[in-house]
Amino acid sequence: MFRFILRRVLWMIPTLLLLTFVVYCALRLATNPLASYARSNPRIAKQPEKMQQYIETNGLWDGFGGYVRGYFHWLRGFLTGNWQPSIKGSRPVWPNLKQALINTVRLGIVASMVAIPIGLAFGVFAALKPGKLRDSAVNTGALIGFSVQPFISAVLLQLTFAVLWSKWFGSPLLPTSGMYPPGHEGFDPVLMLKYMTLPIIVVSIQTIAAYSRYMRASLLDVLSSDYLRTAKSKGISDRRVLIRHALRNALVPIVTLAALDVGSIVGGLIITEAIFEYPGMGKFFLTASANGDFPELMPWMVIVTTSVIVFNLLADLSYAALDPRIRLD
């Protein structure tokens, strides 16, 4: 077990190196940092020697060899904590990025804690009477949930609870943008939850839909298994059959999926954050890519890919911990 983890962690290093190199090349191509820099600093752009200096300090050489050299230049700076400042405004990247990360994780965790249990409950509810009305209802609901994309539900919710609501009742029911009212200082959980309500609903729709289907499929699979028939043949109560044998075993793949999903929260709430002006990772990404801000996007991508890879490992570990048939070696 320990050796497995060690080996997987060691494997993560070359994987991340390769992945960040690919991302480096793609981002260099996509953002063209030199042009972005020239755009943000029109006065410097007229001085060729200053531009050349910018290329040298940031390793923005051209050609394949230049990209490889530039990648290692970037890597050294990244690992030694010597990060390039953002192109737009020339600010240090980490403080803003850290705040965005915290905000997104907060939104993602709260939304998951609300939505996953609801989804699982719907899934169990449906699987207990397959083919009956409640099953069709949950199935239909889930497909509707899938069909209502986050940007659609976000726009519709904003229209209903803010604009139309204030037209009908005088004031909006829920705020539609930001995490706090403009100018607010400090930490206020109640106010924050109020601002997070609509984003949470938007994220939850898709999550509930997905988990109700995962759970339904997984539970139906277990319910039709031979060992469940054995459990029934033992004369134990239906409740015990359901909880001890069916639910316990049906949750094994769900936990794995949930671990993978949590890993993709970090970069996965872009749409919701963008529409509700929520100052998280998604907003950070969209602003940075609109500015072609290479020094901001690169660490952003490192965090997102690392999170995906780490939670992949955690998913494997949780699977092995819950199912004795899985051997880690």
Place this chain on the structure above:
Amino acid sequence: MPRSTQGFDLTDLQIPPLEHIAVTDASIGILKESISPKKMAFKRFMHHHAAVVCTVVLAFIVVFVALAPITTRYGVNESIFKAEAGIPNQNLAPRAAAWFGTDANGRDLYSRMIYGAQISLLIGLFTAIVSVALGTLVGAYAGLKGGKIDDVLMRVTDIFLALPLLVVLVIVRGALKNVDWVVAIMGDPGSVRFLVILLSVIGWMGVARLVRGQVKQLKEREFIEAARAVGASTTRIMFRHLLPNAVGQIMVALTFAIVGAITAEATLSFFGFGPDAGSGLTSLGLLIRDSKKAVPPGYWWLVVYPCGLLILISLCINFIGDGLRDAVDPKMLQDS
């Protein structure tokens, strides 16, 4: 946030193996020959009432949209109500002359929705065909060959599918549009062709994984072993034996790829990475993008109708895919 909802990989949900042979359960004593697999699948599809209703609704929408100049009332960029003195023709609420109202440029929303749906459906269909064709070939080859190719393919697609779809699309789009020879092939970044190729470049991966899994299962079956034993070539086994047996699953993948592409187009357009609105065309994504601006002043029709149409189309295709999946899954025989 859930992986399944990032557009393309709705097909990843647990899909049981396809058993074309064992259509019926021998242990309860029905003759295998009593009905053909295709007929059985059709029968099961018809049993999925919602899927049948959705097929009818979608067929209706498709016909309506295909007959665009006949079914629309105005041109896609035509401003109306010029004649009505004193009444501005922008942002008019629904009325007899414009059933769904007009937009910020005074254009008829109803007509624009039909033109928009046309483009969205075309993008969905073309992307799905390209990515399913590509994904099927790669997936079948990797599944059949196994070994290194298979490993590498799975690693690469694993990571790509785990990254947020929108991020991948935005970065890949940005990178591709800055490479001259790519632009020469794919066309202008604001064109529909560019978008279709971009979505296919990402979209084939989910399909490849699905087909690979299917092929790996089929590979172990006797009839493939038999074909191998008599010396059939890999290509022959792939096209003659494997793909015909996986065709049900590929159909399901195609359906979900269509809805995935329509959704992806809408998402990209919503954030301004889609086809160019300036070129006079429109799509459901572009219409919904406009609706964002209509929220603060409360022009509800500009929000509700385009969003409703996109939901309706995705819902129909999702239901058809669901019905198809049940139909090709022999486990569904009982308890229904």
Place this chain on the structure above:
Amino acid sequence: MTTVPALSIRDLNVTFKTLLGQVQAVRGVSLDVAPGEVLGVVGESGSGKSVSFLAVMGLLPKSARITGSAVVAETELIGASNKTMRKARGAKIAMIFQDPLSALNPVQRVGHQIVEMIQAHQSVSKADAMSRAVELLDIVGIPQPKDRARQYAHEFSGGMRQRVMIAMAIANDPLMLIADEPTTALDVTVQAQILEVLERIRRDLGTAVVLITHDLGVVARIADRVQVMYAGRIVERSEVVALFEHPTHPYTQGLMQSLPGPTRERLHPIPGAPPNMLRPPSGCAFAARCPHSIPACSLEIPELRPIRGSESACIRAEELQEVLS
């Protein structure tokens, strides 16, 4: 038989609702199993042999419609309430299955699964139940039972898994043990060992055993009586020796001839296929494949009736006996 039977089934019918229509899986099965007796039930897949006993155990899916009666120790099981059913299952009547790997919960230790069975019907402490479980594993011949009880099903070999299933089934000393193809998934040498375990349990604990199989060889080894099923009905029932020496039903004769044996030069498979149970034939279900069928066979369904000490459902049983012997 004067003693009260361990299991008594009367006129059992099972139909399944499917998309294609009603499948009549079991059509009027009646039988008695005496205490301590081994009854072999033989038939090909689809003959209704497993379905009949799954129906008795209440383990069929809800799409099954079951009528008739099945009594174990004065308890009626068909249509019984949940509570009655729960008290009977595992305590009075237990069952083991064809594939012991999938029949055991993969994520629970086997000892724990036996403990669960014991605690479902006896009020004993967990520790006592566990020592009883270890004892049971020892009885069915599992070496180092104490260590093995802490392992998972996938850590056992096929034969050992089936022994675990048997240990679990006999945990509450049931009157009746139903073994559904217990040896089909196993190697021939292991098959013999499992049959020996079943035989010993019958001898030492007096448990009646119903052995469902499609393998006449298995039946010959341990059964006292055999009943042959075809298309949801019993076509022949007799003492095991009598069955092998002079089978009375053409289907049984066909089965014997399709068996490989040392003296037989050629195998004679039965031509044709079993009937479609969506629309079972009006007369004898075997008539279409029977070499001896006459028009009268297709007129009405023949009942099981006594012939020379055994029972047969062939209207020409007497004639054929004379012709064949």
